[in-house]
Amino acid sequence: MGNANIMAIPPLGSHELGTEAIPSDHYSSQAFFEQEKEHIFKKTWLMAGRESDVAEHGDFITFFIDALETSIIVTRDKNGQVNAFYNACTHRGAHILNEPCGRAKFMTCGFHGWVFDSEGKLADVPGEELFGDFDKSKLGLKKVSVDVWGGFVFINLDPEPSVSLKEYLKPLNESYDKYLGNKDWTWSYGWRSKFNANWKLLVDAQIEGYHVDQTHRNTIAGAIPGANAPADVYPDSIGVPARVCAYRPEQMAGVQTDVALLSAKHGATSLYTKSENEFSADDGEGVLNEDHPLWIFDAYLLFPNVVLFIQKGQILVQRTLPVSPGECFWEVDFFHTGEVEDFGQLFNSEQGRIQIRDVLTEDLYTAEGIQMNFNAGVIKEVYINQQEIPIRAYYHRLMSAMKGTGESK
Amino acid sequence: MSQAIARPDVSDIEVEINLWALPTTEDRLVKRMNSTMDEINSFHYAMLPKLPAIIDYLNQFKLADLAGDDLKLSRAALAMCEVDNAVYKWKTPVLSTGIDSLRMVKKSGFSDRVIL
Ligand code: FES
Ligand SMILES: [Fe+2]
Numbered sequence: 001m002g003n004a005n006i007m008a009i010p011p012l013g014s015h016e017l018g019t020e021a022i023p024s025d026h027y028s029s030q031a032f033f034e035q036e037k038e039h040i041f042k043k044t045w046l047m048a049g050r051e052s053d054v055a056e057h058g059d060f061i062t063f064f065i066d067a068l069e070t071s072i073i074v075t076r077d078k079n080g081q082v083n084a085f086y087n088a089c090t091h092r093g094a095h096i097l098n099e100p101c102g103r104a105k106f107m108t109c110g111f112h113g114w115v116f117d118s119e120g121k122l123a124d125v126p127g128e129e130l131f132g133d134f135d136k137s138k139l140g141l142k143k144v145s146v147d148v149w150g151g152f153v154f155i156n157l158d159p160e161p162s163v164s165l166k167e168y169l170k171p172l173n174e175s176y177d178k179y180l181g182n183k184d185w186t187w188s189y190g191w192r193s194k195f196n197a198n199w200k201l202l203v204d205a206q207i208e209g210y211h212v213d214q215t216h217r218n219t220i221a222g223a224i225p226g227a228n229a230p231a232d233v234y235p236d237s238i239g240v241p242a243r244v245c246a247y248r249p250e251q252m253a254g255v256q257t258d259v260a261l262l263s264a265k266h267g268a269t270s271l272y273t274k275s276e277n278e279f280s281a282d283d284g285e286g287v288l289n290e291d292h293p294l295w296i297f298d299a300y301l302l303f304p305n306v307v308l309f310i311q312k313g314q315i316l317v318q319r320t321l322p323v324s325p326g327e328c329f330w331e332v333d334f335f336h337t338g339e340v341e342d343f344g345q346l347f348n349s350e351q352g353r354i355q356i357r358d359v360l361t362e363d364l365y366t367a368e369g370i371q372m373n374f375n376a377g378v379i380k381e382v383y384i385n386q387q388e389i390p391i392r393a394y395y396h397r398l399m400s401a402m403k404g405t406g407e408s409k
Numbered sequence: 410m411s412q413a414i415a416r417p418d419v420s421d422i423e424v425e426i427n428l429w430a431l432p433t434t435e436d437r438l439v440k441r442m443n444s445t446m447d448e449i450n451s452f453h454y455a456m457l458p459k460l461p462a463i464i465d466y467l468n469q470f471k472l473a474d475l476a477g478d479d480l481k482l483s484r485a486a487l488a489m490c491e492v493d494n495a496v497y498k499w500k501t502p503v504l505s506t507g508i509d510s511l512r513m514v515k516k517s518g519f520s521d522r523v524i525l
Contacts, residue, residue: 050519061520100520191513192524218498218506258457259493262464317519333519343467343475343483350434351490358494361507 006292007230007247009386015235017392021381026398027198028374033325037067039402040304045147045154045161045168045239047306047319049074049101050187050335052151054082058105058118062087062097063155066329067322072144073097073107074153075118082148084155085120085141096141116141150180152317168239172300176310179284182337185315189353190333191360197367198374199305199320199328200394205363206299206307206318207231207244207390215366219359224296225249226387233393239303241397242390248294263351266344267313288312301390303397313337316356326371332360414469417462419482422455430484437484437491438510442503446495453496456489 013019026032048063054076063072071087073096087095094111097104106123107116115124120141128134145156147165150172154165161168166177195202205211209229213221228247234240287310289295297311309316315335322328334353340346373379384392419426429452431437441449456463463486467479475483495502504510514523 053518053520063520064522100522101518187519190516190519190521192516192522193508193512193514194524215506218504219494257493257497258460259489262461263490266464266468329524331516333516341472343470343472343486344464346472346483347464347486347490350487351493353434354490354493357510357513358504358507360513361504361510364508364513365506 007228009230010233010389012386014389015233015393017233017235017389017396021383022392022395023381024374024379026395027201027371028325030325032402033067033322035402036322039404040398041065041068041322042157043161043404044304044401045156045165046304047152047302047317048072048084048146048155049153050151051082051148051153051181052183052186053101054153056103058103059101060097060104060107060118061101061153062099065157065321067324068157070157071095072155073141074146074155075107075120077118078105079119081119082146082153083118083120084144084146084153086144088142089114090122090139090141091125148181150177151182151185152180163238169302170237170240171234172240175284175287177284179287180308180310180315182284184337185335186337188334188336188340188349190331191357192329192331193364194323195328195330195364195367196326197328197371198325199322200398201367201370202318202320202328202330202364203301203305203307203394204391205367207242207301207394208388209244209246210385210387211363215362216359219355219362223248223252228294229387231387231390233389235393235396241301241303242393243298243300244390245289245298246296247292248296250294259351260355263348265348267348267352301394303394304401314352326375330364414466416466416479417459419459419463422459425452425455426482426485428452429488430481431488432484434487434491435515437488440488441491441495442510444502446500446502449492449495449502453489453492456485460486460489 049061053059053061054074057076057078060073060075063074073085073087075083077083087097089096089109089111091109091112091114094109096107096109096116105118113126114122117123120143122136122139125136145158145161147154149165149169208231209226212224212226212229224246228249229244231242231244233242297309299307299309302308305320307318313336316332318332320328320330340349429437429440431440463482467475467483467486516523
């Protein structure tokens with residue numbers, strides 16, 4: 001390896017993260033879950049969508065936090081501002097929008113027809129005189145805190161978040177904001193699923209390299225050896241507790257199939273095949289570790305529920321959201337630059353998509369069994385090694401957030 | 410439409426192409442999952458020698474212009490991506506160490522909540 005120390009991982013017990021076993025009840029306890037709703041889902045910045053999905057005046061997206069029975073509307077208003085509101089009609093409480101996205105400069109409640117503009121103001125009330133003395137200006141949609149970073153829309157149910165989104169996401173600096181915010185990124189594909197597992201378990205599965213050799217023995221083991229997946233922790237960060245990186249081996253082990261090699265001639269959409277193409281959407285100094293010839297991606301844990309994979313030519317967002325302690329939604333979304341225009345690109349995209357899908361089926365395979373063992377009380381604690389340090393950092397951040405002290409460190 | 414690269418002769422593997430030239434990735438996934446390893450291998454090894462020429466041939470057109478037999482050929486070529494792991498890594502039609510792929514439901518956009 002040209003640069004040996006790049007594979008270094010923090011020693012056990014570093015950053016006051018300790019070395020002790022971690023209890024498992026925060027994955028299964030109903031009481032803990034109730035506290036998570038209060039201290040995490042009502043207090044932290046949550047990725048709710050992509051800014052390009054609300055590019056024009058009137059564009060909207062909706063975002064659900066099922067555990068809180070909360071639906072949010074994100075809009076672009078006529079001044080170009082991004083706004084977020086509770087999806088709750090101020091007349092008698094109906095959801096106003098039910099589609100995941102769309103365009104409506106005026107949003108009309110389907111129950112009695114109250115109309116709100118994209119700034120949330122109540123614009124029209126059918127039969128207004130029926131209400132008698134009535135002040136429409138007081139009946140706008142209830143606002144939710146919102147901000148944009150890296151082209152992603154984040155919302156915060158805290159009316160006055162204790163830290164700005166930018167501060168929250170340190171150490172991801174301006175360059176990340178630029179690289180990820182590049183207008184050329186467009187959504188390419190994604191999947192959504194529901195699991196009988198705690199929402200954090202599916203995050204855990206993506207933030208350590210220790211599992212790779214075994215979990216992925218039937219797919220990519222050899223393309224990313226576990227030993228080439230070092231990790232970093234950011235104990236001073238509020239929203240980014242850790243990251244895991246991935247490097248190719250000097251010598252690819254395992255099978256490089258003809259299909260993979262043919263695909264690589266036409267693009268970079270497979271994580272696991274070195275592309276012969278150049279990527280031209282570079283923006284943001286230092287985000288891509290291109291100095292290192294074997295670097296593939298860095299995956300950042302964005303507390304509480306996102307793992308963001310950043311690489312050349314592709315960004316990948318994995319999100320989970322709880323329903324109950326033992327039930328969650330999981331989704332993954334891919335962004336690429338440039339249109340797929342010819343068959344070579346399509347072939348490349350198909351190969352990348354299928355390889356990643358098959359790898360993800362492996363990543364998702366263990367969570368439900370683990371959840372059962374936690375629920376049954378068979379496993380009461382888990383053991384975290386040096387290479388799994390992001391799990392420990394995640395746990396510590398979780399606990400600080402639960403004390404309500406996390407936001408101000 | 411100028412056609413610098415000639416269409417490879419695939420008349421001898423027409424049967425395999427017809428079986429696997431399904432419109433979507435999901436269709437081809439289901440086809441792979443419901444096939445025997447013999448059927449998968451038979452398709453794969455019929456297509457493999459011609460695949461580089463097929464890709465080069467199809468690649469000279471805009472995707473939107475692919476139609477008829479060329480569209481069919483393109484779908485069969487994409488099915489090669491679907492069977493690749495089964496042929497070389499698993500030696501079985503369905504991976505036994507992963508969740509059922511059909512549990513991952515395709516989204517139509519970032520904000521899509523296809524499963525509720
Ligand atoms: S509840 Fe919306 S108009 Fe009545
Ligand atoms: Fe994995």
